[in-house]
Amino acid sequence: MQINNEFKPKIVAFCCNWCSYAGADLAGTNRLNYPADVKIIRVPCSCRVNPMFILRAFQRGADGVIICGCHPGDCHYTSGNYYARRRITLLFSMLDYLGIERERTRLEWVSAAEGAKFSATMNEFVETVTKLGENKRLEDLRCKAE
Amino acid sequence: MYKISVEKLDDLFKKASESRTIYLPVDKENGAKFEKWSEGKKLSNALNTVRSAKDFIFPQTENLADFRISGKNIEVRDAHEELEDFVIFGMRACDARSFEILDKVFLAEPVDTYYKNRREHGVLVTIACTKPSETCFCQTFGIDPTKPEGDVSAWICDGEMYFESNTEKGKTFIESISALLEESGSEAVEKQQSETKEILAKLPLKDVKTDAFGGDKLNELFNSPKWAELSESCLGCGTCTFVCPTCQCYDIRDFDCGKEIKRFRCWDSCMYSDFTRMAHGNSRNSQLERFRQRFMHKLVYFPANNDGQFGCVGCGRCLSKCPISMNIVKVMKTLEG
Amino acid sequence: MQSRMIERAKQLLADGTVNRVIGWKKGEFAYDITPAVFESAEEIDKDFVYDDFCGHNLSKYLIKESRKEGKLLAFLKPCDTYSFNQLIKEHRIIRENVYIIGIACDGKADAEKIKAKGISGITGISSDDDTFTVKTIYDDEKISKSEVLEERCTVCKSRKHAVYDELIGDEGEVNENSGRFDMVTKLENMTADERYTFWRNELSKCIRCNACRNVCPACSCENCVFDNPNSGIAQKSAATSFEENMFHIIRAFHVAGRCTDCGECSRVCPQNIPLHLLNRKFIKDINELYGEYQAGVEDEGRTPLTSYTKDDCEPSIVNERGCK
Numbered sequence: 001m002q003i004n005n006e007f008k009p010k011i012v013a014f015c016c017n018w019c020s021y022a023g024a025d026l027a028g029t030n031r032l033n034y035p036a037d038v039k040i041i042r043v044p045c046s047c048r049v050n051p052m053f054i055l056r057a058f059q060r061g062a063d064g065v066i067i068c069g070c071h072p073g074d075c076h077y078t079s080g081n082y083y084a085r086r087r088i089t090l091l092f093s094m095l096d097y098l099g100i101e102r103e104r105t106r107l108e109w110v111s112a113a114e115g116a117k118f119s120a121t122m123n124e125f126v127e128t129v130t131k132l133g134e135n136k137r138l139e140d141l142r143c144k145a146e
Numbered sequence: 147m148y149k150i151s152v153e154k155l156d157d158l159f160k161k162a163s164e165s166r167t168i169y170l171p172v173d174k175e176n177g178a179k180f181e182k183w184s185e186g187k188k189l190s191n192a193l194n195t196v197r198s199a200k201d202f203i204f205p206q207t208e209n210l211a212d213f214r215i216s217g218k219n220i221e222v223r224d225a226h227e228e229l230e231d232f233v234i235f236g237m238r239a240c241d242a243r244s245f246e247i248l249d250k251v252f253l254a255e256p257v258d259t260y261y262k263n264r265r266e267h268g269v270l271v272t273i274a275c276t277k278p279s280e281t282c283f284c285q286t287f288g289i290d291p292t293k294p295e296g297d298v299s300a301w302i303c304d305g306e307m308y309f310e311s312n313t314e315k316g317k318t319f320i321e322s323i324s325a326l327l328e329e330s331g332s333e334a335v336e337k338q339q340s341e342t343k344e345i346l347a348k349l350p351l352k353d354v355k356t357d358a359f360g361g362d363k364l365n366e367l368f369n370s371p372k373w374a375e376l377s378e379s380c381l382g383c384g385t386c387t388f389v390c391p392t393c394q395c396y397d398i399r400d401f402d403c404g405k406e407i408k409r410f411r412c413w414d415s416c417m418y419s420d421f422t423r424m425a426h427g428n429s430r431n432s433q434l435e436r437f438r439q440r441f442m443h444k445l446v447y448f449p450a451n452n453d454g455q456f457g458c459v460g461c462g463r464c465l466s467k468c469p470i471s472m473n474i475v476k477v478m479k480t481l482e483g
Numbered sequence: 484m485q486s487r488m489i490e491r492a493k494q495l496l497a498d499g500t501v502n503r504v505i506g507w508k509k510g511e512f513a514y515d516i517t518p519a520v521f522e523s524a525e526e527i528d529k530d531f532v533y534d535d536f537c538g539h540n541l542s543k544y545l546i547k548e549s550r551k552e553g554k555l556l557a558f559l560k561p562c563d564t565y566s567f568n569q570l571i572k573e574h575r576i577i578r579e580n581v582y583i584i585g586i587a588c589d590g591k592a593d594a595e596k597i598k599a600k601g602i603s604g605i606t607g608i609s610s611d612d613d614t615f616t617v618k619t620i621y622d623d624e625k626i627s628k629s630e631v632l633e634e635r636c637t638v639c640k641s642r643k644h645a646v647y648d649e650l651i652g653d654e655g656e657v658n659e660n661s662g663r664f665d666m667v668t669k670l671e672n673m674t675a676d677e678r679y680t681f682w683r684n685e686l687s688k689c690i691r692c693n694a695c696r697n698v699c700p701a702c703s704c705e706n707c708v709f710d711n712p713n714s715g716i717a718q719k720s721a722a723t724s725f726e727e728n729m730f731h732i733i734r735a736f737h738v739a740g741r742c743t744d745c746g747e748c749s750r751v752c753p754q755n756i757p758l759h760l761l762n763r764k765f766i767k768d769i770n771e772l773y774g775e776y777q778a779g780v781e782d783e784g785r786t787p788l789t790s791y792t793k794d795d796c797e798p799s800i801v802n803e804r805g806c807k
Contacts, residue, residue: 061404086791087788089801095732097764105798145405175755206720279605345604419710466595469750470518472517
């Protein structure tokens with residue numbers, strides 16, 4: 001048997017319940033592929049994503065974190081994603097400031113009708129993170145024990 | 147007594163590091179810090195390190211055991227480290243005494259085997275102080291900084307470093323480097339000692355006395371109305387505790403790594419709001435009580451349980467590091483006065 | 484200055500305007516000053532001090548003190564008044580219970596910087612304009628005050644008070660060109676690897692004493708997330724480099740948009756970590772992305788993170804911006 005040593009990144013995707021999660025569903029029903037390395041966590045709104053969630057994902061072994069929400073203006077709660085946009089921007093900027101690879105984090109607006117966008121975004125993101133390799137700068141060594 | 151030229155210290159470290167790891171204070175951007183010796187690292191002249199030497203025998207975090215569940219079995223893995231012999235080269239008298247105090251806590255029954263493991267592997271080489279600072283008050287606790295305790299005492303005078311061993315461990319260490327040393331008289335050291343003693347007599351805190359403290363003063367001190375004003379501006383941070391060479395409280399926690407559980411201990415501070423929190427709640431709910439605990443422990447409870455030995459060595463770290471400059475000297479002076 | 488403050492404090496105590504005074508109390512040496520509440524003229528005469536080492540921001544104490552019986556006199560330096568206003572905005576201080584005397588400040592000195600010059604055995608410090616004469620048990624030394632100023636004072640953003648009931652000393656000006664973001668810019672212009680090395684070196688010094696959090700006027704939560712045993716983060720010690728990063732990123736983030744840049748976090752850090760560089764990064768980003776904003780100028784209104792506009796930039800701006 002051949003052992004595949006190729007690096008497979010672990011990706012955590014926080015998806016808003018009303019748009020992006022439905023978008024992911026649509027990708028599924030349309031048989032659009034996206035890598036199995038992406039683990040989706042459903043949240044009520046992109047605004048629910050506390051910066052600590054993102055850091056926690058990295059701690060627990062994620063190599064990339066992506067947040068997906070409704071397009072600006074389409075938030076189920078009218079303004080959640082606007083608040084999220086500011087917060088996530090500042091957080092990403094801070095991670096970059098600390099020297100953590102900026103390509104490991106991403107935010108994308110995906111509506112319930114955008115199954116194709118969901119699949120394309122995930123493929124692209126997985127490819128980017130695969131190139132970056134394992135998350136070393138925000139890792140918690142304790143969680144890496146075999 | 148033996149001596150070596152200070153210029154030849156590098157040779158000494160090289161020789162000694164053949165059999166042991168050498169740690170010594172080195173100058174960093176923000177004060178001296180203990181580091182592992184390697185070629186090119188120079189012994190700092192600083193009066194003391196920013197962090198105390200207790201990290202060597204009682205590190206801030208330490209793994210105690212790992213647990214792993216497979217099927218119906220729980221596998222427990224002992225996390226005692228395999229240690230090499232090491233030398234802490236260049237501790238001061240205050241830190242050396244702090245080890246004695248920590249020994250009373252960790253080496254009393256039941257013996258703390260993690261601590262014992264580290265303690266047994268270490269040789270302490272202490273260097274006498276020659277330029278004490280205003281925050282020094284080790285004399286209050288009967289420490290002589292001109293003749294520091296430890297396995298080996300050392301003095302640096304006029305470009306020479308003098309050694310004298312105090313224990314078997316110290317003797318073995320001196321023997322291991324004896325090829326580099328020459329025998330010497332003690333005149334230079336004695337001269338330095340008397341000079342330093344003159345400086346010690348001028349220190350602003352030389353008159354801090356322990357007479358008003360001790361195990362028998364419990365009720366009177368505990369009920370003193372002065373704790374309120376002393377503690378009113380305390381921030382409740384752990385700076386004093388974490389820079390203190392004798393603070394020994396720790397907490398044991400489990401960390402779930404996903405695949406296994408790591409049980410570790412880490413320093414705790416009685417200044418923290420969740421110190422000794424139990425199922426029923428917390429026994430000390432105000433900062434006054436927490437603040438009082440720290441000083442009562444050092445000045446009353448500890449001597450009560452340890453033949454009158456106080457839990458402070460007068461190193462002065464808390465005096466220079468407390469964000470609001472409230473410290474044990476102010477506490478002692480206020481409670482006395 | 485000190486004598487005018489003492490005189491006015493005693494007057495206000497005597498005429499019943501206030502029943503307590505919060506200020507600074509003398510220490511053992513020249514520089515180890517402690518914030519303290521005084522209740523009588525005798526206490527003030529005995530211990531009250533205001534000099535070059537009174538750097539402590541008293542605003543945070545007012546959360547607790549303003550909830551006590553009676554009115555309190557607080558002496559606030561310009562940067563303290565920003566913190567005060569911010570706390571009023573967050574409904575943490577009861578304004579009616581505080582009488583503020585704004586006091587002029589020409590920068591505070593950092594005792595550690597004096598010691599770093601090799602000066603030891605300090606028994607007294609007297610100042611004459613810009614010169615400190617340091618009395619020690621060894622030789623007396625003269626140094627210039629500007630050499631030993633706290634970092635935050637070398638880039639003072641404002642000598643103008645944001646709020647006061649009365650003023651002692653001359654009112655200063657806001658300094659738009661303080662240069663306080665210079666170091667942030669310098670870091671931004673480094674490569675990611677250099678920045679990573681810089682921050683790892685700094686944050687690995689952290690001993691998790693929580694002094695930065697406890698002194699911070701913006702960290703006024705009744706119960707901090709890091710004090711919650713269920714948060715999964717060790718409150719008491721950073722067991723891994725991840726936890727060091729986590730604590731400092733999250734703490735800086737929690738005060739983003741509310742931090743007035745008073746600089747207390749860096750002043751108190753026993754390990755001298757330049758924590759202000761994290762807060763200033765957020766302030767600089769907010770200024771650049773969402774418009775100039777200085778927390779604490781006003782005592783009402785929304786903060787940048789509790790408001791938005793429909794055409795805010797996307798997070799991808801982080802990738803597009805100039806820094807390497």
